[in-house]
Amino acid sequence: MTDHVYQKIELTGSSTVSSDAAIENAVAKAGQTIKNMRWFEVLETRGYIDNAKVAHWQVTIKIGYTLD
Secondary structure, three states: OOOOOEEEEEEEEEEOOOHHHHHHHHHHHHOOOOOOEEEEEEEEEEEEEEOOEEEEEEEEEEEEEEOO
16 A cells, blocks of 8 residues: 555635535535545535525535645
């Protein structure tokens, strides 16, 4: 097994659908430019309320990826 070195970035994804969709949006966007993504961790979840309903989700995550 090869030893790995990881780097982490912090991103905030958003969605009007759900917190899971906000995470998926952040991971998908990062995947456009970052290779070798391996894991994510949720740091913070927050939302926007409009007319007594959740209108928008924001989820801050860290994504870890291996360096070439």
